[in-house]
Amino acid sequence: MTEGTLIKVGMADLNIAEGGAVLKTTGLGSCVGLTLYDPQLRLGGMAHIMLPTSEIAREGQVNIAKYADTAIPELLARMKSKGAVTGRLVAKMAGGAQMFAFMGGSDTMRIGPRNVEATKQALEYFKIPLVAEDTGGSYGRTVELNSQNGVFSIRSVQFGVKEI
């Protein structure tokens, strides 16, 4: 992987990048784009989390990248296998929006905030500090993590690009 390489992370998918490659996931609504970064190795990881907990899974072969409680341990393991140290990792995340406001009561419709909550819980469990987040609201986001410097950029239709 060389500088500027773009690695696309699909919905309910995860991947890692190093050597200046950029991880990107598009069109986050209620989903959460979580990134982990080891500044010493310049190694980054990204997960596009769709649902909070694998307890609700009814699929035969569980896609572990889909659920907050399984995606984070898997991403962590993938990064450790590349030499990352948990104590050095920092997390950033974006997404978890509530795109449609009208059905606030139903659990499905509150999925964005629940994804954010579950992601934070998992990070807390592994004692990985969440250093920046851009979550909530009612708009979609596309996010990128630059493995060269750990910069996390967020693009939305309304607000353009911002970096955290």
Place this chain on the structure above:
Amino acid sequence: MNLFKNDADFKMDVLREVGNIGAGNAATALSTLLNKPVDMAVPTVSFIPFEEIAERVGGSEAVVIAIFLRVDGDAPGNMFFILNREPARRILQGLLGFNAAENDEYSELELSALSEIGNILAGSYLSSLADFTGLHMSPTVPSLAVDMAGAILSYGLLQFGTMGDDALLIDTTFLEGHQEAEGHFFLIPDPESFDKLFRALGVPI
């Protein structure tokens, strides 16, 4: 992965007919509303990966105007009426009679008009479907968003999300004259609704 254990092809045909009947009525309603002919393509029924659903309307990051409603009742599901920006502008022009939405900003009036169009179309789609199947189906209040297609459509995939990485989509494209796609009607029944739909239509499960 296969959603239906047996007679999968036949069941897909039945769902195509479901889309045909629903969207046919909706196309008529749209045509009345705009006072000009509106055509529709033969619906496509596909069991496809989540990622590919947004590709149907220009990709995950494409900005679309979407009216979303949840279908309540015997066979619940999610319904989207999706327009790209150009066709939305033309529809508003036809309906409100003035040059609407020159830039990307939509006024309250325009948004409310689009939302009402979605409401009318979804209502006619569902009522014909309810007549055809004898099932009770009612739309919730429509909700409108102008945003990235991926972010919007992911809401319709949550029910399938716990089952796998694919969803069954009944997609009907509206055409205005010989112009390209005017809009899309997406019906994504909840996974549990298929057996009910098939039973109501006398299809062996």
